[in-house]
Amino acid sequence: MIDEExxxxxxxxxxxxxxxxxxxxxxxxxxxxxxxxxxxVEDNSSGSEVGAGVRVIRGESVAYAYTNDISEASLLETxxxxxxxxxxxxxxxxxxxxxxxxxxxxxEHVVELDPDTYPREEKIELLRRADRAARxxxxxxxxxxxxxxxxxxxxxxxxxxxxxxxxxxxxxRMVxxxxxxSDGEIQTGHETPGMLAGxxxxxxxxxxxxxxxxxxxxxxxxxARPAPSGPMAVVIANGTGGVLFHEACGHSLExxxxxxxxxxxxxxxxxxxxxxxVNAYDDATxxxxxxxxxxxxxxxxxxxxxxxxxxxxxxxxxxxxxxxxDGTVATGNGRRQSYRFVPVxxxxxxxIDAGDAxxxxxxxxxxxxLYALKLGGGExxxxxxxxxxxxxxxxxxxDGKVAEPVKGAxxxxxxxxxxxxxxxVADDLDFDTGMCGKDGQAVPVCTGQPTLRVRExxxxxxxxxx
Amino acid sequence: MxxxxxxxxxALQWMEKGRSLAGAGVELEIFLQEHRGLSVKAFGGxxxxxxxxxxxxxxxRALREGRIGYSYCTGLAWQDVERAVEEAAANSRFSTPDEHxxxxxxxxxxxxxxxxxxxxVEEEDSGRKVEMALELESLTLAxxxxxxxxxxxxxxxxxxxxxxxxxxxxxxxxxxxxxxxxVFPIAREGExxxxxxxxxxxxxxxxxxxxxxxxxxxxxxxxxxxxxxxxSRRTTLILDSFVAAEFLGxxxxxxxxxxxxxxxxxxxxxxxxxxxxxxxxxxxDGLLKGGPSTAPFDDEGVPSQRKELxxxxxxxxxxxxxxxxxxxxTVSTGNASRGSFRDRPRVGASNMYLLPGTGSRSxxxxxxxxxxxxxxxxxAHAGANPISGEISLGALGLLVEGGEPxxxxxxxxxxxxxxxxxxxxxxxGGDLRFLPFEGSLGAPTVAIExxxxxxxxxARS
Numbered sequence: 044m045i046d047e048e049x050x051x052x053x054x055x056x057x058x059x060x061x062x063x064x065x066x067x068x069x070x071x072x073x074x075x076x077x078x079x080x081x082x083x084v085e086d087n088s089s090g091s092e093v094g095a096g097v098r099v100i101r102g103e104s105v106a107y108a109y110t111n112d113i114s115e116a117s118l119l120e121t122x123x124x125x126x127x128x129x130x131x132x133x134x135x136x137x138x139x140x141x142x143x144x145x146x147x148x149x150x151e152h153v154v155e156l157d158p159d160t161y162p163r164e165e166k167i168e169l170l171r172r173a174d175r176a177a178r179x180x181x182x183x184x185x186x187x188x189x190x191x192x193x194x195x196x197x198x199x200x201x202x203x204x205x206x207x208x209x210x211x212x213x214x215x216r217m218v219x220x221x222x223x224x225s226d227g228e229i230q231t232g233h234e235t236p237g238m239l240a241g242x243x244x245x246x247x248x249x250x251x252x253x254x255x256x257x258x259x260x261x262x263x264x265x266x267a268r269p270a271p272s273g274p275m276a277v278v279i280a281n282g283t284g285g286v287l288f289h290e291a292c293g294h295s296l297e298x299x300x301x302x303x304x305x306x307x308x309x310x311x312x313x314x315x316x317x318x319x320x321v322n323a324y325d326d327a328t329x330x331x332x333x334x335x336x337x338x339x340x341x342x343x344x345x346x347x348x349x350x351x352x353x354x355x356x357x358x359x360x361x362x363x364x365x366x367x368x369d370g371t372v373a374t375g376n377g378r379r380q381s382y383r384f385v386p387v388x389x390x391x392x393x394x395i396d397a398g399d400a401x402x403x404x405x406x407x408x409x410x411x412x413l414y415a416l417k418l419g420g421g422e423x424x425x426x427x428x429x430x431x432x433x434x435x436x437x438x439x440x441x442d443g444k445v446a447e448p449v450k451g452a453x454x455x456x457x458x459x460x461x462x463x464x465x466x467x468v469a470d471d472l473d474f475d476t477g478m479c480g481k482d483g484q485a486v487p488v489c490t491g492q493p494t495l496r497v498r499e500x501x502x503x504x505x506x507x508x509x
Numbered sequence: 510m511x512x513x514x515x516x517x518x519x520a521l522q523w524m525e526k527g528r529s530l531a532g533a534g535v536e537l538e539i540f541l542q543e544h545r546g547l548s549v550k551a552f553g554g555x556x557x558x559x560x561x562x563x564x565x566x567x568x569x570r571a572l573r574e575g576r577i578g579y580s581y582c583t584g585l586a587w588q589d590v591e592r593a594v595e596e597a598a599a600n601s602r603f604s605t606p607d608e609h610x611x612x613x614x615x616x617x618x619x620x621x622x623x624x625x626x627x628x629x630v631e632e633e634d635s636g637r638k639v640e641m642a643l644e645l646e647s648l649t650l651a652x653x654x655x656x657x658x659x660x661x662x663x664x665x666x667x668x669x670x671x672x673x674x675x676x677x678x679x680x681x682x683x684x685x686x687x688x689x690x691x692v693f694p695i696a697r698e699g700e701x702x703x704x705x706x707x708x709x710x711x712x713x714x715x716x717x718x719x720x721x722x723x724x725x726x727x728x729x730x731x732x733x734x735x736x737x738x739x740x741s742r743r744t745t746l747i748l749d750s751f752v753a754a755e756f757l758g759x760x761x762x763x764x765x766x767x768x769x770x771x772x773x774x775x776x777x778x779x780x781x782x783x784x785x786x787x788x789x790x791x792x793x794d795g796l797l798k799g800g801p802s803t804a805p806f807d808d809e810g811v812p813s814q815r816k817e818l819x820x821x822x823x824x825x826x827x828x829x830x831x832x833x834x835x836x837x838x839t840v841s842t843g844n845a846s847r848g849s850f851r852d853r854p855r856v857g858a859s860n861m862y863l864l865p866g867t868g869s870r871s872x873x874x875x876x877x878x879x880x881x882x883x884x885x886x887x888x889a890h891a892g893a894n895p896i897s898g899e900i901s902l903g904a905l906g907l908l909v910e911g912g913e914p915x916x917x918x919x920x921x922x923x924x925x926x927x928x929x930x931x932x933x934x935x936x937x938g939g940d941l942r943f944l945p946f947e948g949s950l951g952a953p954t955v956a957i958e959x960x961x962x963x964x965x966x967x968a969r970s
Binding site: 457503 | 553555557558561562564577578579580581582593596603607657658701703738741773853894896898901903919920921923924961963965
């Protein structure tokens, strides 16, 4: 897209009025989206996008400018806008006197069935397979929406640190949403298989499986009774349950929140912040996982970062600015939605690691509680750690057995307190895909966890415990 | 920035070129968008970030024998657009035919000034805009000694231009400016911290009252200090206007005819029914003067209009674009909506708001007597389901006894059905305010009877 010499000139222009660090991010993205609804192919859309952003960092201040025009003249002009915005007139601490060094492109996440050459007819058939499997689940299934998206994102990052990297990310994801209705009651279910890979995704996750699982979830919830309210033990199933850790703790482990004193984990490195059963990681190197990459959006090599081990807080995830300002190691978590955004510290694939217990034993050991099989999204206040999550598929646990399904349940609590209250962790680690939002930017992430139990959490429902 | 006439001419020119490229039997729509913006974030008395944006893009919709294909590209050169036209036409071959896929014909757009553009946004010096972000932060910090810091203070503005042209005869152009500011203060006392939030919104920088925004945000944070949970109970909720507007997001989604036609709305089949208390009138007005989502036409070129969706509690109808209107045997309400040039038009609210009643929030509290004043909800995206109408959210607020707030509340949840909330509305204040984040939703203070609130305390019936 851009050669080393032009990148060097753009960065030099960006630093022409001073600054500590400057970088250039160039992106070319093509994407294809399909949507099957009411058994009709409705959305059949492809697009291509090109853009570049220039950033100048001076102390804690960042100036950023972007454009869709990546011609030489436009890139230099964009650099001048960023330079002018970063006024203040301090001397340049790092300047580019030698040529940029290109690091080798890496091929750690192999793509077998390339989205660009995979036939459109086949893509449509994948959606039809998910749709049929969902509709075959029973007469109460009234609506199925199956959507498929693939994208190829080629990025180039060059910085005044003297390096230039390229990374190509091919991603495919399917979203199946099923609506079931009976006697005026409406319930929904959904599944979202996705990978940093090509269409071989569906060998591992056949569309029928996604369709059936989403349908069964909706049908189960049709039979559900209103959830009870009040404090009780909560067993959170593996896979989607990881979203709780992501939201309630993960965001508070991002170094920008810590810097702004907007994190419950501020000043707690080396302290016990969780039950000794808890080991947690952020790992962008997991092969072909939805949240993985080779280099982050600032050109830092992807890494596996320990967050908590044995219940002790080990570190935070950061971006270039925070690692440089805080004097810590860059963890490779500087991510952005696209060239239109300034990179900020973001999670990649974040998970609580497997323990030794068996799921069956954990449930058998719970006299009364809630079994949260699927969690929807949630929200957290990073300053206080208070969170709320909706349970999209939940059951009561009575006398050590999974009992009746319940609907309308939410989990309400506090991240650090819930971490301390984890009293059992199973050996069945699994992952789920999501799009994480922060500062108005969405990036692909995986959340993961094994089955685990929190001694007590407040369940918000519409009835009293019986 | 391209000249007005230039952008419109470009859309027409490409529509004509595209028409000959795609050949006979293919109808085309060109949607062109140009956007320039500035956003300033202040933190710790410094500029945390200053972002200039400039983007240009084209969305192409191709229609062939009832089959729709879509494509988009960035840049404004014909060779980019040419490829997008070819892609859209190719994509259309793979779509399922549907007789209701039609491009709207020409419409008559309002000639009066809609109050959606002011040159001040472009003329005001960017240095002054930077100062506004810094000033918002310092005003917020200075307001109350319990404000330990400001997590984010932002000033942002943008000017965008939209041009649409189609082979069906649509031809339109408008220019739009907006500017807003918002602040998240953190209040601390001992070990406890609470966050607040407020914002200002306008079409030009001088519309923003920074001091009022700072005061409101600080009040919302400090009033929650000392909060505790409460025992579960059924009680009257008094929704702050921000919270009530967030709840309208559920209604906006459920009132989309697309959701209704496709079995994804709890409001399907209820036209003509009394679904809400007679106090409730819900309006969607695409022509609201100076409104955040006001424009002469919608995102496929159909003239904007005002309509009452719920009138004195009775559901009047749904939001339509050209496709859903044809399927339902009615006419478009001018509610075609797309996120950007990257998306094909779907259905969305314009300026949707609850017609206000009378009285301040204090008046409503006195009228209600005992209840819970809800100031913040958490989990609105996950906990409010527009398909089933089920709502289950975490909340922070104030316990109200004898018409007065008596203590702050945290770690409570609200649960119920949106239809019950509408039916059990008992009072609406006169303090209508628009929330800029979910499209443009506006509500006053709203009181609702008999809602289950769960907390950590001992349950009682």
